[in-house]
Amino acid sequence: MAGTKVPYKGRKDLALKRRRSFAVELKRQIVEELLSGMSTPAQLTRRYEISSGLLYHWKDQYAKGRFDNEPSKEAALEDRVHQLEQLVGKLTLETSFLKKPFIIEHRHLLKSAERQRILSSIKERFRG
Numbered sequence: 574m575a576g577t578k579v580p581y582k583g584r585k586d587l588a589l590k591r592r593r594s595f596a597v598e599l600k601r602q603i604v605e606e607l608l609s610g611m612s613t614p615a616q617l618t619r620r621y622e623i624s625s626g627l628l629y630h631w632k633d634q635y636a637k638g639r640f641d642n643e644p645s646k647e648a649a650l651e652d653r654v655h656q657l658e659q660l661v662g663k664l665t666l667e668t669s670f671l672k673k674p675f676i677i678e679h680r681h682l683l684k685s686a687e688r689q690r691i692l693s694s695i696k697e698r699f700r701g
Contacts, residue, residue, distance in 0.1 A: 600631050601640040607632060669698045 603621060606612050607628065618625050631640075637652065638644030644652075673695055 597640050601635065601642060603628070604631050604635040604640070608635075665698060669695050 603617055603623075607614060607617055612620070614625055614628055617623070618628055633648075634640060635642060636645045636648040638648070672691075
């Protein structure tokens, strides 16, 4: 069946519509207008024919400094917290990985209850 085209089911005008792109300057202008309170979100979405989801997505990007602007302190701190959480997760995984062979190799030295506690904590870390 090579070369057989499956007909598009639905509205053809939506399938052929090009995706719009917006200049960074326009995005920044729209978000700054929203933040200043000069226009409501509803007014902006109607005027620029954009969805409210896109408007709030741009607002988040603006807060992170993605429109050639200075990021907000809050967004910068959130990014830093995210980076640190990833680092803690990585280090926890590495520590668990390094402890496991030692415990298995020296299990005869540990009491049974202690060995079970350590092994179960390692298993929990891998699950969570």
